Amino acid sequence: MLKTVGKNEEEYYAILKNLIQKNLGFNSNQYKDSHFKRRIDVRLRATNAKTYKEYVELLQNDRNEYPVLMETLTVNVTNFFRNPEVYDIVEKEVLPALIKARSNGLRSIRIWSAGCSIGVEAYSIAMLLNHLLGDDFSKYSIKITGTDIDKDSLIKAQNGTYTDIEMKDVRPAFLKKYFTRDGNTYTISDELKKITQFKKQDLISGPKMSGFDAVFCRNVTIYFQKELQEQLYLDFYNALGKDGFFVMGKTETLIGPSKDKFKPYNSKERIYQK
Numbered sequence: 001m002l003k004t005v006g007k008n009e010e011e012y013y014a015i016l017k018n019l020i021q022k023n024l025g026f027n028s029n030q031y032k033d034s035h036f037k038r039r040i041d042v043r044l045r046a047t048n049a050k051t052y053k054e055y056v057e058l059l060q061n062d063r064n065e066y067p068v069l070m071e072t073l074t075v076n077v078t079n080f081f082r083n084p085e086v087y088d089i090v091e092k093e094v095l096p097a098l099i100k101a102r103s104n105g106l107r108s109i110r111i112w113s114a115g116c117s118i119g120v121e122a123y124s125i126a127m128l129l130n131h132l133l134g135d136d137f138s139k140y141s142i143k144i145t146g147t148d149i150d151k152d153s154l155i156k157a158q159n160g161t162y163t164d165i166e167m168k169d170v171r172p173a174f175l176k177k178y179f180t181r182d183g184n185t186y187t188i189s190d191e192l193k194k195i196t197q198f199k200k201q202d203l204i205s206g207p208k209m210s211g212f213d214a215v216f217c218r219n220v221t222i223y224f225q226k227e228l229q230e231q232l233y234l235d236f237y238n239a240l241g242k243d244g245f246f247v248m249g250k251t252e253t254l255i256g257p258s259k260d261k262f263k264p265y266n267s268k269e270r271i272y273q274k
């Protein structure tokens with residue numbers, strides 16, 4: 001039990017960060033404080049805790065609060081074809097370029113969805129590749145790897161079952177072709193599940209990845225401290241093969257040494273090329 005007598009709120013905030021690090025393995029120091037406090041405040045309000053002290057006590061007495069807090073901290077809001085204008089370029093230019101570059105030899109295409117949440121980014125790309133390749137789909141060896149720190153999201157990704165909330169930007173033809181509907185839920189087809197895999201990985205402290213033709217990391221780094229963002233963009237650069245693409249979130253900006261290494265491919269849609 002932690003000693004919690006006579007401390008001020010900032011000290012309780014520090015205790016809270018330690019508890020989070022210890023029990024959730026969530027490296028809070030690498031996230032922006034403003035973001036972190038905003039997310040914790042969501043749980044304070046929801047549990048009627050008036051201070052960090054009250055919330056620390058609640059966490060110490062109720063282990064069930066940890067998974068809920070994790071979900072709140074990781075912000076896994078997402079939907080299929082999020083920012084459709086980006087996917088428009090991905091469909092018309094990025095994926096066709098990859099397909100062309102890989103049309104000989106092993107025909108291998110490797111894509112990484114970093115911070116994949118419940119998997120909809122990975123499956124959006126899978127749908128587009130299947131659609132673009134048509135009958136040639138089975139001639140390619142395609143692997144789309146989704147990684148995230150949040151294991152509950154990864155379980156949902158693996159199950160591939162979604163509700164209306166995530167479906168709003170799925171075009172009707174894709175809905176019909178790639179999903180089985182059961183009441184209000186939609187499950188992605190086995191054909192697309194087969195080319196995806198989901199793994200737990202902490203972008204901050206996990207192993208470095210390599211060998212990808214494209215990396216999508218969207219709406220993830222925005223919550224991180226600047227130095228960490230710079231490091232991650234370099235990691236993504238290194239994870240890519242020659243001419244590989246890096247697709248960022250619409251509200252994120254490429255900073256640090258990788259900015260001089262990547263070539264802008266479509267700056268407006270935040271797409272870069274190695």
Ligand SMILES: C[S@@+](CC[C@H](N)C(=O)[O-])C[C@H]1O[C@@H](n2cnc3c(N)ncnc32)[C@H](O)[C@@H]1O
Nearest residue numbers: 074075076078115117148149150202203218219
């Ligand atoms: C807002 S979602 C973005 C999902 C998807 N990329 C999109 O754009 O819709 C952010 C995801 O980043 C994940 N995340 C946060 N910190 C992470 C870390 N250190 N390592 C891996 N994933 C992380 C969260 O768990 C969450 O699922």
